[in-house]
Structures are given as C-alpha cells and as structure tokens.
Amino acid sequence: MDPPRLLADIGGTRARLGLEVAPGRIEAVALHSCDDFPGVDALLSAYLRDRGNPPVRHAAIAIANPVAGDAVRMTNRDWSFSVSGLERALGFSRLVVMNDMVAMAMALPRLxxxxxxxxxxxxxxxxxxxxxxxxxxxxxxxxxxxxxxxxxxxxxxxxxxxxxxxxxxxxxxxxxxxxxxxxxxxxxxxxxxxxxxxxxxxxxxxxxxxxxxxxxxxxxxxxxxxxxxxxxxxxxxxxxxxxxxxxxxxxxxxxxxxxxxxxxxxxxxxxxxxxxxxxxxxxxxxxxxxxxxxxxxxxxxxxxxxxxxAGDDVALRGAAAELDRVLQSARTA
Known part of the structure; x- marks a missing residue:
C-alpha cells in the first residue's frame, strides 16, 4: 500500500477523520465540529497539520450531500468546494468524493x-x-x-x-x-x-x-x-x-x-x-x-x-473501500 490515505466523513454538524495506514487499518481517528472551520480545505489541512503533515497521496471524503461533478455545495452547511481544486491545494494525487450512503454501502461486505x-x-x-x-x-x-x-x-x-x-x-x-x-x-x-x-x-x-x-x-x-x-x-x-x-x-x-x-x-x-x-x-x-x-x-x-x-468509523471504512476500488480501476484501465 502507498503512504497513509486520508479518510473523512463529513456531515452537517460534525466530521470524523482518520488515516488508513494499511489495508483495513484506520488510525488517528478524530472527531471535529464543523463550526470550528470555514470550509473543507481548512478542516483537512488542520487535521493533517496536527499529525505532522504525513505524506498523503490519496484521500477520500464521504459527505452528506449529493455528489455530481467537480463542484460540491453542501445543502446543510454553507460549505462548497471544487474536487479538483481541493486535490491540487492539498497536493493529493487522487481525491475521491462520494455521497455518505455510497461509503456506507461499500462497508457492507466488510462488516x-x-x-x-x-x-x-x-x-x-x-x-x-x-x-x-x-x-x-x-x-x-x-x-x-x-x-x-x-x-x-x-x-x-x-x-x-x-x-x-x-x-x-x-x-x-x-x-x-x-x-x-x-x-x-x-x-x-x-x-x-x-x-x-x-x-x-x-x-x-x-x-x-x-x-x-x-x-x-x-x-x-x-x-x-x-x-x-x-x-x-x-x-x-x-x-x-x-x-x-x-x-x-x-x-x-x-x-x-x-x-x-x-x-x-x-x-x-x-x-x-x-x-x-x-x-x-x-x-x-x-x-x-x-x-x-x-x-x-x-x-x-x-x-x-x-x-x-457497526462502530462510528463505518463510513470511514466504506470510504477506504471505495477509494481502493477507484484506484484499482484506474490501474487496470
């Protein structure tokens, strides 16, 4: 597996983040209040900074919002971002953003x-x-x-x-x-x-x-x-x-x-x-x-x-599974 992968489960009120350090092994899980940050970029940057800025190349976000295309605007919070822009700003090789129910679904076979x-x-x-x-x-x-x-x-x-x-x-x-x-x-x-x-x-x-x-x-x-x-x-x-x-x-x-x-x-x-x-x-x-x-x-x-x-980390587990699926598909394309 490549260096640690960043995982985030973002709701309207709270966000849970973690690092997948090996397949299926998620560490450094932290829960944050969304009110403490002006946007998703600040949230992710603060989490990585607090952990010494590990060399993350791949990341996945599960978000309580429809996801269609590059522009994401949350319906239950005044946050919006560009997937490609966030990817560039944080230096990721690949950022996958998905609806939170997609992440939950991807966790099902692993429960x-x-x-x-x-x-x-x-x-x-x-x-x-x-x-x-x-x-x-x-x-x-x-x-x-x-x-x-x-x-x-x-x-x-x-x-x-x-x-x-x-x-x-x-x-x-x-x-x-x-x-x-x-x-x-x-x-x-x-x-x-x-x-x-x-x-x-x-x-x-x-x-x-x-x-x-x-x-x-x-x-x-x-x-x-x-x-x-x-x-x-x-x-x-x-x-x-x-x-x-x-x-x-x-x-x-x-x-x-x-x-x-x-x-x-x-x-x-x-x-x-x-x-x-x-x-x-x-x-x-x-x-x-x-x-x-x-x-x-x-x-x-x-x-x-x-x-x-399941535990509170189930969406993170599912986001990790979906990120892995997307990366595997890219390798075999």
Missing part, C-alpha cells in the same frame, strides 16, 4: 457478523444486490451491486456502489389512516416525500399530523426523543401509535426499494433513528409492511433485513 442484527426471522443471506436505507436526520438510500466473483466461487470479489436520492421519492400511503395523514400534510407541503415523515426530523411532524387525523389536542413534540418518551410513558398514546405507524411506513419503503433494486442480497438499515426508538421500533409492523406487496409477497419474504450496529 463482521456481530455488527449486524437481523430484523425479524424471515429471509436468509444470499449473494445479490444489497440495499441500504438510513433513517437519520433525513432518509438516506444507497445500493451495492455485485460485479464479479472470485475464481471458482459464488462470493462477489468486486462491488459497485449506486448513489441515490431515493429518500426524496413521493410518500405512498398504504392504508386509510396514511391516506388521511397525507391529506393533512398536503395542507403544508406541495410535495410530501418519504424523508419528510420517515426520518428523525419527520417523527414530530408525523405525530402532529396523527393528532389531527385522530381529532385529539396536539401536544407539541419538538424532537423524536419527545415522541419516544411519551410513547414509553403511555402505550395508548398518539405517540405510541406514531412510532408503530413510522415502523410500518419504513417497512413499506424498504420493500419498495427491495423490489426496485432486486435486492436479493438483503436490505440493511443504518442511521440513528432506530437505535433511539429502542423497543418502540415495531419489528412486526415493519416486516409485515415490508412483505405486503401483493403478488410479490413471497419474493420479499425471502429477503433478509439487517440493522447495522
């Missing part, structure tokens, strides 16, 4: 068994397309496609990530209650996306709309944590119903993505929302809606769903 928890009992692991769905602040979507297999075996040797903005597809109600919820939300938004309500920021909005549908006085909930706390305090509350409806909606979206991508390799759930829900994540409602696709119910029943329980 240890203990980093995955099965959601429900249905489905068994098999080789094929993998779909990643990440309810966090928003609703991230990505996929991983097997390209080639090792000689004499069925296990993929090469994977190709697929970037997606699938969280912004139109929300599709699946029962009468959800139709009424959508009607309430349409009063506020011309387009109600899946992310609008099936995300951490969407849970309070979903709770508010459900109060309107049920005809009960609304108890304002500023955060998803507020809704979870009320649900835990009262099983019969609108908050408890909200989290069950949320779980079912997430299952429906996951099922749609599994069909769209032909995800026989499984659906993987990431993001911070499900851990925060804890026991209030309704696994039965999720799996029931996941499979409720009419003539394709049996097809979906065979697809496993996993919840990722």
């Amino acid at each position: 240890a068994p203990e980093e995955l928890h099965k959601v429900g009992d249905a489905g068994e692991p098999c080789t094929g397309v993998k779909v990643l769905l990440g309810p966090g602040t928003g609703l991230g979507v990505g996929a991983l496609v097997p390209i080639s297999a090792a000689a004499g075996g069925d296990v993929p040797e090469t994977w190709m990530p697929v970037a997606s903005e699938g969280g912004h597809v139109s929300f599709a109600p699946a029962d009468e209650t959800e139709c009424r919820l959508l009607a309430v939300l349409w009063r506020r938004f011309s387009h109600v996306s899946a992310e609008r309500i099936v995300s951490g920021t969407g849970i309070p909005l979903l709770h508010s709309a459900l109060c309107a549908v049920n005809g009960v006085p609304e108890e304002p909930a500023a955060t998803a944590e507020d809704v979870v706390a009320r649900a835990r305090a009262d099983d019969g509350s609108t908050a408890a119903q909200c989290l069950s409806v949320f779980s079912a909606m997430l299952g429906g979206i996951a099922g749609n993505l599994a069909l769209a991508y032909g995800a026989r390799g499984g659906v993987y759930l990431s993001g911070g929302v499900i851990p925060r829900l804890g026991e209030r994540f309704d696994v039965a409602a999720f799996r029931r809606r996941f499979e409720a696709k009419g003539r394709f119910a049996a097809y979906l029943a065979a697809i496993p769903v996993w919840r990722m329980a």
Whole structure:
C-alpha cells in the first residue's frame, strides 16, 4: 500500500477523520465540529497539520450531500468546494468524493457478523444486490451491486456502489389512516416525500399530523426523543401509535426499494433513528409492511433485513473501500 490515505466523513454538524495506514487499518481517528472551520480545505489541512503533515497521496471524503461533478455545495452547511481544486491545494494525487450512503454501502461486505442484527426471522443471506436505507436526520438510500466473483466461487470479489436520492421519492400511503395523514400534510407541503415523515426530523411532524387525523389536542413534540418518551410513558398514546405507524411506513419503503433494486442480497438499515426508538421500533409492523406487496409477497419474504450496529468509523471504512476500488480501476484501465 502507498503512504497513509486520508479518510473523512463529513456531515452537517460534525466530521470524523482518520488515516488508513494499511489495508483495513484506520488510525488517528478524530472527531471535529464543523463550526470550528470555514470550509473543507481548512478542516483537512488542520487535521493533517496536527499529525505532522504525513505524506498523503490519496484521500477520500464521504459527505452528506449529493455528489455530481467537480463542484460540491453542501445543502446543510454553507460549505462548497471544487474536487479538483481541493486535490491540487492539498497536493493529493487522487481525491475521491462520494455521497455518505455510497461509503456506507461499500462497508457492507466488510462488516463482521456481530455488527449486524437481523430484523425479524424471515429471509436468509444470499449473494445479490444489497440495499441500504438510513433513517437519520433525513432518509438516506444507497445500493451495492455485485460485479464479479472470485475464481471458482459464488462470493462477489468486486462491488459497485449506486448513489441515490431515493429518500426524496413521493410518500405512498398504504392504508386509510396514511391516506388521511397525507391529506393533512398536503395542507403544508406541495410535495410530501418519504424523508419528510420517515426520518428523525419527520417523527414530530408525523405525530402532529396523527393528532389531527385522530381529532385529539396536539401536544407539541419538538424532537423524536419527545415522541419516544411519551410513547414509553403511555402505550395508548398518539405517540405510541406514531412510532408503530413510522415502523410500518419504513417497512413499506424498504420493500419498495427491495423490489426496485432486486435486492436479493438483503436490505440493511443504518442511521440513528432506530437505535433511539429502542423497543418502540415495531419489528412486526415493519416486516409485515415490508412483505405486503401483493403478488410479490413471497419474493420479499425471502429477503433478509439487517440493522447495522457497526462502530462510528463505518463510513470511514466504506470510504477506504471505495477509494481502493477507484484506484484499482484506474490501474487496470
């Protein structure tokens, strides 16, 4: 392997950086507040300077933002940069910038068994397309496609990530209650996306709309944590119903993505929302809606769903894998 490779996972609030000093070995991991830096160049420069400016030639950035072309402008922070300009300014031979869900997807084949928890009992692991769905602040979507297999075996040797903005597809109600919820939300938004309500920021909005549908006085909930706390305090509350409806909606979206991508390799759930829900994540409602696709119910029943329980460095691991894939492709081109 060449000299240390710089890896960065940049979100709207915080950035995690590390150095890959050997294949799969990431050291000097540091977490920084984005508020402390005027831009990505200053962030990366400060990190390298604090570590004695190691001779980095190759670097990868996973960023919570669509990446298309050379110009990158963050949607949740007033940062923008040119990929080629940043590459030149920091003296890199190659800088690869990717959507954070691409990095997460590239990490999937490298996760240890203990980093995955099965959601429900249905489905068994098999080789094929993998779909990643990440309810966090928003609703991230990505996929991983097997390209080639090792000689004499069925296990993929090469994977190709697929970037997606699938969280912004139109929300599709699946029962009468959800139709009424959508009607309430349409009063506020011309387009109600899946992310609008099936995300951490969407849970309070979903709770508010459900109060309107049920005809009960609304108890304002500023955060998803507020809704979870009320649900835990009262099983019969609108908050408890909200989290069950949320779980079912997430299952429906996951099922749609599994069909769209032909995800026989499984659906993987990431993001911070499900851990925060804890026991209030309704696994039965999720799996029931996941499979409720009419003539394709049996097809979906065979697809496993996993919840990722990997460490905070999983995006760095995936960014390292994608950087390695890009460099390998360049060598064989």
